[in-house]
Amino acid sequence: MVVQSSESLYSNVITEPPLEGKTQAVHTGRSIHQEQMLAVRRNVLDAGIAMRIASLFTVLSDPTRLQVVYALLRAESGELCVSDLAKGLGRDDTTISHQLRVLRNQQIVAMRKFGRIVYYRLVDEHIRLLLELGITHTTEATHSSSTKETEELA
Numbered sequence: 718m719v720v721q722s723s724e725s726l727y728s729n730v731i732t733e734p735p736l737e738g739k740t741q742a743v744h745t746g747r748s749i750h751q752e753q754m755l756a757v758r759r760n761v762l763d764a765g766i767a768m769r770i771a772s773l774f775t776v777l778s779d780p781t782r783l784q785v786v787y788a789l790l791r792a793e794s795g796e797l798c799v800s801d802l803a804k805g806l807g808r809d810d811t812t813i814s815h816q817l818r819v820l821r822n823q824q825i826v827a828m829r830k831f832g833r834i835v836y837y838r839l840v841d842e843h844i845r846l847l848l849e850l851g852i853t854h855t856t857e858a859t860h861s862s863s864t865k866e867t868e869e870l871a
Contacts, residue, residue, distance in 0.1 A: 776823045777847070781808065782816045786848055789826065789839050796829070796838035 777783060784806055789797060797805075803813040817837055820826040825844050826837045839845060 773823060773825075776819060776825065777851075779816070779819075781806070781812065782820060783848070785813065785816050785820065786825065786839065786844065789837060790845055790848055792838075796836040798834050798836050800834075802837070
């Protein structure tokens, strides 16, 4: 097996004539479109922002936390206490409290105390939109997959 260094790999650049007004470079069998590459470089997502978004999605990737967020999204009053969430989701208070703490640390939920009872609510509309878009996307993806399978069987 011959291993080629990245320097020698990119030293073999061949510039082909433009395709439909676009320059194209070929690197050992790979085609690179200069304009698209430059557009990507101009529009790179800031690394700090990318980390914060990834952290948000990581927090939302837990099924129990998603159920908590969804319950808060659908709550008539817009807020629920730990005990009601725990009983409604079939979990214990400790588990729900822990999940709410994680959500609060990520500024997804906010709390207010009324005596000894703590109520939680979604922080803002963005979280509602993310969850609703996620639900819509997965429902459509499931529907389109089953439609595609039905068409293939026919």
